[in-house]
Amino acid sequence: MQVAVRHSLAVAAILAATACEKKPEATPEKGAPAAQPEGTKAAAGGKKIKIGILTDMSGLYADLAGKGSVLAAQMAVDEVGGKVGDLPVEVVSADHQNKPDIGSNIARQWYDVDGVDVIVDTPTSSVALAVSDITKTKNKVFLASGPATSDLTGKACSPNTIHWTYDTWALANGTGKQIVGSGGDTWFFLTADYAFGHALERDVTKVVTDAGGKVLGTVNHPLNATDFSSFLLQAQSSKAKVIGLANAGGDTINSIKQAAEFGIVKKGQRLAGLLVFISDIHALGLATAQGLELTSAFYWDKDDQTRAWSKKFGEKNGGRMPTMVQAGVYSAVRHYLKAVAELKGATDGKAVVDKMKATPTDDAVFGKGTIDPNGRKRHPMYLYAVKAPEESKGPWDYYKLVREIPADQAFRAAAASECPLVTAK
Amino acid sequence: MPRFHVVTFGIMLGLLIAAPFVVYPVFLMNALCFALFACAFNLLIGYVGLLSFGHAMFLGAAGYAAAHAAKVWGVSPELAVLFGTAVAGALGFVVGWLAIRRQGIYFAMITLGFAQMIYFFCLRAKFTGGEDGIQAVPRGHLVGFIDLDNPAAMYGFVLAIFVLGFLLIYRTVHSPFGHVLQAIRENEPRATSLGYKTDHYKLIAFMLSATLAGLAGGTKALVNQLTSLTDVRWQTSGEVVLMTLMGGLGRVTGPVVGAFIVLALEHYLAPLGEWVTVIKGAIFVVCVLAFRKGIMGTLGGALKLPL
């Protein structure tokens, strides 16, 4: 008798224990996704268009993308009245923490469970590559504004991905060429040790060697490093004329600052920030950053259209002007919604992307543009130089134009991209 | 197996088979991998009394090995997982051989040190892809014809691996070998004086634990189709300690419950951001101060049952 009671008690207890543990899973709470088996929700896109901004909310790219990207997407959605046809459009966001495992988990779950139709931004190349892959498997859409690696439209291209704002090839072609052209023919690279850094180093190396220059060495540093002193000293002792910073965001800021501390520029070497955003210049201050040459797809003060849009953006963003990544998010979402409106739905990701490729782009931030068959968005790029403090007329007045690189030269030709989508045709 | 354990086990299995109809399967598969990982860890701390603070190295090393085998060599998923498991086992032999010479905190420090070595290796080595990790790992076809891209098949595969691993641990713990291990935990000099070569026993237990952790890691790589540095970081080693501690040290079902709870916390509280870290830390402190037997231990004690 006693044994029986004890047994049933135990069973009840285990059931209770496991039920407790399962409870939060079975009943979706606020903010938690509704639990659904993988794959059964393929038609989720039918009732609503969901735009997922997958970005860095708290790390070293938070300033150049982050909340500003969400804002830019929301602005694009608001401009079409919050709906496409009779489908309401919703913007959701998440922090991928620059880690591919976290990013791909979120992407997978967004597509499987939450009914997200398109993922936008993703300012970390390693995460972007993972997301692009998942997007292809699930036949959704990935609009990469934030990442840099040209592999997204090269070896790793996908019929579901459009690489929107810039890429490593364009940076190398802009900044790299300019510096080699002005006598910087021996290089040493400080490379962020992940997909983006390596792609940038590779693309710039090609530009340098094609122009008859030489790369004397490379040192890899981890993402989000704090102490660059030993890397910088290695670069210094290489006697290279140019130290190429194949990194971004906080890493670039720190390397430029510490280079000043160790008197690298004073001793005659040149620093080449290969990917510099206006938010970085803002953080560095003009006194440290003046004279730096950089390639960008967007500058708020370029013309009347960009000024008007940026002013609206700035008002909602605490006065901070948009970076090219944030502008790219706006531009990409606008074009996406146009394609969805014409197709009257977003369920078939590849069809949406094909539609986007077939339609020329036109918006307030990048002007007129096109999309190549390999998924490369094409628009002009600009080579800017950072103003000296006395040239600047006010906050955020940072760049002066060196020259414009027309759209057909700014990006790699699709035929040269090694993208299977192009070569198969 | 005593009848009570058969019942417990049956209920657990039933719940796990029913679960994917209610809960997101990818989450469940991850939870199963971590549950197996925690069970393997528990074999050491719960039954031999050795706190390894570097168990992530086995999870991660196996993950990288399996991912590499599946992606670059293109082997079938079961072979990839086996290869990963073997790598972890070999690593377990080397590390274990060096580490079991010391006890207590020293043992924890040494395992931690080795785990960091593996971490920096994975960060720097060419084939691991640095910060990118190994991405787009194909799940492939099990024994040639079962397509693991089908969620149900994948879930079945993971569940089968978990059950096998779990039963193996259960069997080990309740075998004469397991009893010697527990004797070592209680009083090592006495076990030595009874004629047991305690170092051999400890080494075998360490290797077994490493191998099973590797089994979990290899499977996890296929589930997520990705292996990254997160798997080898020392924070992951800390996480498995938390799972085991919370579930109940030295209880067979403890780590399973612990793993599910910790992962559910991470999964469903993710919108709260850093609060998850704080909550995990608080659970640690509370468990250590007031709750050292863990959930299953306390529950088992209250019901006078060997849960």
Place this chain on the structure above:
Amino acid sequence: MSQLLLGLINGSFYAMLSLGLAIIFGLLNVINFAHGALYMMGAFVAWMLLQYCKVGYWPSLIIAPAAVGLFGVALERALLKRLYKVDPLYNLLCTFGLALIIQGLFQMQYGSSGMPYQIPDALQGSYDVGFMVLPKYRAWVIGVSLVACFATWYVTERTRLGSYLRAGTENPTLVQAFGVNVPRMITLTYGLGVGLAALAGVLAAPMTNVNPTMGEDLIIVVFAVVVIGGMGSIMGSIVTGFALGVIEGLTKVFYPEASKTVIFVLMALVLLVKPQGLFGRTQ
């Protein structure tokens, strides 16, 4: 050569942190996993002082370690004290949990990209020492940490208080019987060790950004330093700290890929040959 000097700077952080760990371990038998988090707290307190109270670098150098030290004392009284009777492993786990809490709270409040902290005016600029440009601030860091390490060594090895401490490590009951308040001594030691970590944090603040994760990975390296030096050995941790910084610097020249691994390889070697560490007593 210049890498050597940089190694020495890194080494001074290793030395100060491992020194704090060593005295805590020596007396409390606790591996303080929260050490990295408290180091980060030191840097953050300095940053907050500047941000919210306009207190500059120099006062922060004293105030921040004192504040964090007091916080440490509170932690010891409230939590760690309860765990001295059980297996020391539980203390390790408890401090690990504390580290998670502290770091999580700061990350929530300040994000993880880090806050800039300016180098004080007096230490701006650099010396040109021929083979390299040495920023003044980095020279200052080496100086301060040498002084701090020497002072700690002097207190523990050459003063009466230190002799109590060392005796307390050997046999707490006996020392208690002589009328020394051992629990209070333990609390103070924890506070002192934590204060050293915070001092290192303040020193690091202007060199790197003040970042909630700054202690996270450093602490693991420091553990290795402590193990190599011999757990609980004061002199051992100082010498090993500086030496490993230099060795790491040298590896960066010859084989940069291995610069972080070399410390752990050394640790494994030392444990094989001399398990109690280079300067440790046998158990």
